[in-house]
Amino acid sequence: MKTRSIVLAFTLICLVTSAVVAQKGKPLFPGTPGMVSYTYRKSLAKDPAATLDTLQKLGIKDMEFSSLFGKTAAELRKMLDERGIKCSSFGVQYPDALNKTDEVANNAKTLGAKFVRVAWIPHSGAFTKEMADKAIADFNQIGKKLKDEHDLTFCYHNHGYEWEKYENGTLMDYIIQKTDPKYVSFELDILWAFFPGGDPAELLTKYPKRYKLMHLKDLKKGVEGNLSGGTPVENDVALGTGQLNIPAILKAARKSGIEHYYIEDESPSYKTQVPQTISYLKSLTY
Template sequence: MKNTVVALFFLVSLGPVFAQKKLFPQAPGMVSYTYRHSFQKNVAATLDTIKALGITDMEFSNLFGKTAAELRKLLDERGMKCSSFGVGYPDALNKTQEVGQNAKTLGAKFVRVAWIPHEGPFTLDMAKKTVADFNQIGKKLKDDFGIMFCYHNHGFEFQKHEDGTLFDYIVQQTDPKYVGFEMDILWTVFPGHDPVALLNKYGKRFKLMHLKDLRKGIVGNLSGGTPVENDVALGTGQIDLPAVLKAAKKAGVEHYYIEDESPSIASQVPQSIAYLKSL
């Protein structure tokens, strides 16, 4: 009897050691695009809504009529931060100084571009120009502002090229000192690729991640587009999120942002947050 009591005591005391660790212990960030319609009406109130969900890390892809300084003030007043600033390709290339200054004012450590302007299928010549532009943009942002430039994949870059894809070409040909990547997991799965395999392949090249899920039954393509209703709450779609998050942690992804383009964010975003907490 005595031995049984001692054994039970040790099991109870070691309980926390055996308890499963949370797969995603931190609070996620939020992409402003998720709340784009609300932000266009009232920036301060929208920030309050997001803060009430327990989210304080933002990726802005629009200033919503504010200056960078005005937006930074609203964030500071709420104990929130902007870690990544998204801009269009033309601005990144032609207004690099202004983009870098705005990002620095916001407090962002990353500047992100999410679309390469093109018509028709994405080609090797387009990829070659992209590589040259990205290296130029990234060097200027790093040298002048200490900011890392990242490209967010959008699905169309996965055209076949040699033994891989044009996305592989862009990753391999850009300078790791100046160009990182933000993996959008929906826009990796939609064109038929495995986020886990890419994270394992390129590791620390991936600095940021968009957390989103694709409706079950949807078959993708290389268009880079799908109806916004196909964005569903995390854990309810076809993406193996636990496997993705494990690979992302191993790769060293620094910021994770929920992005939900659907009109159902009022119900889906809290559901996504709850799902991440449950893992």
Template sequence: MKKTYLMTLLALFIGLNSFAQGYGSLLKETPGVVSYTYRTQLAKDMPGTLDEIKSHGITNMEFSNLFKQTSQYIREQLDMRGMRCTSYGTGYKNLEEDIETVIKDAKTLGAKFVRIAWVPHTGPMTIELAEQTVKDFNTFGKKLKENGLTFCYHNHGYEFAPYKNGTYFDYIVQNTNPKYVSFEMDILWVFHPGQDPAALLLKYPKRFKLMHVKDLKKGVEGDLSGSTPITNDVALGTGQLDLPAILKAAKKTKIENFYIEDENPKSHEQVPQSLAYLKSL
């Protein structure tokens, strides 16, 4: 009887502990945040801004800018607060022209992933551009993998122009080497050009490793431009995206890190609202 009682208590403790480690029912832990969300504040006062971010319970960050600091300085500031950088965002040209510096900075930050969010272009996506993109991505990814890093491409809307029986995004996914190229889904930039983020996650469940969690203001119509006013970013759960469906689909993928990204100038007010919404799911 005593043994049964103790086993019951142990099971209850494990269950409560597991629940405490989760974040609502759809996330395993508190989501991270993209540095761009706090770009103005980080540029002015990085230590104070990291303190603010940590006060929300956020310890995981994706840095897409070094804010005129060194990667070593940022790493020290994160370490002091028990925070971490899991992904480092850089530019296409940086990978073309100085990939060694990107590798050095990513490793110094402690990041596992290196991602880019834009393919240079001057007009609508074309097959010629898509073919060159595939070639470059495979080259970037191979070099990064040789250095213990994983390359990710963050979609930005324009890749969803139709091509044959799918889109140029389909072409890029299907023609890049999965050993070298993974993807970060920005759910707003899947929805804005008219696609279904949940369906796309389930179409390529092994290719997505990261996610930007965002919401789009109600009433905003999308297009293939890859651009929308930053004030169209709204607190999670107040916009157009079906976040429960997207996050349920994400549980069936290989996504390792979820980051809130909010480009709105009021992001510092909206992030706490977004966190509360995610926890309520």
């Protein structure tokens, strides 16, 4: 009887250990991320079809376009459909989103996108509360029109300058808190949250329902950030080789409202770094 109890106890320990090991072995980032067209901007401008062939071979099935690259939305959509790639987000300039909302919406819908994204608030000098207030009013207006008339979701993509201090937080906090959640969502660019001193994982935990899209990118080791919203493109490095805590960010993202992840690599080394980034994401477990 005693021997049987020992055997049962040992079996139970083995089962628990196996379960823990299996749990730790689960992929942290299952599947393949999408791609921001800006990463391949030069080759897309020269030959969109050949570039999409390259992306298809990398296993990319989702795109965020930030330009039409001299084509119509319908022409690009045809190329995407032929390769089994979808476009989930369409990035445009702030003035176009505000003044050409219907045209932007029609292009987004033709591409098949559900999101329209703006990545820069035009400004000079330090970003101020007055600038933030104007953006908040404009974003609410753009988002309402896109949602009510076109069933599209508007997203603002942070770029670093919004981390100017304001009250107990930053102007980025202020923009998130003052925009209407019904009409305005956000795209978290993790480099441009980290560069000005923010913590991307903390942002996702603080505002889990506001972020719908994410740009995956990493910052070269040794580079110091600031509030300029700019850094040399050579400072973009393959995920896992820079300063950002990618596993912590992805763990926070799993508990948030993120729907689409996109690789963005602005560096001249993107052709070698993108495959590195994809391999790194596939290697992560928890």
